[in-house]
Amino acid sequence: MTSLFDERRRLPRALDALQSLFLAACVAGVPFLWPRTDDVVARVMIAVCLGAVPALILAFHSRVTVDTRSVRLSLFPVWRKTIRRSDIAGSRPRQIGARDLHGLGLRPTTDGALGLVMRGSDAVEIELKNGKRYVIGTGHPAALHHALSPTHDGQDAPTTPA
Structure with missing residues (x-):
């Protein structure tokens, strides 16, 4: 057809900078949160929250x-x-x-x-x-x-x- x-359409470019800053903060937060737990489920949740969520926000359109x-x-x-x-x-x-x-x-x-x-x-x-x-x-x-x-x-x- x-x-x-x-x-x-994506969000305004001004928000792209904030999204990138959020993604960088999430990636930077992993070393601080990761050693605080040995639980596999908690580590998976940390990876999802600090990796997948920012990636979805960047793909938002x-x-x-x-x-x-x-x-x-x-x-x-x-x-x-x-x-x-x-x-x-x-x-x-x-x-x-x-x-x-x-x-x-x-x-x-x-x-x-x-x-x-x-x-x-x-x-x-x-x-x-x-x-x-x-x-x-x-x-x-x-x-x-x-x-x-x-x-x-x-x-x-x-x-x-x-």
Whole structure:
């Protein structure tokens, strides 16, 4: 199936430095915690908490993919949603801020929609026929809105990053 829109977004670069600092602190903490226990289970927990958790945080990203049959939303590694195109009542460009969501990531908006915003303020709101709404943060709102158009035939779409 040909993708009409495909975008992956990470947290703002300012947070990358904090994530890297957190990872470095976790790695630096191993020599202090490891000798304090001989219990194998405790050592496995230390390795998981100080290794796997920071690695997952560094891999954290959102992805929006639109094709002719569905819209796939994900917040890796914790959440995925597939919406059939036939379930979409409409879409519209929207501005959204981290303050409206009380943070970044997957959160309810102050007006009752579910927001998937990793950075910036440009977004597209998708309204489903059942009344549910999703606000999707994007660096390419015109391209996403065009890809969601009900009369979209897959041609003349604005270019989007892969």
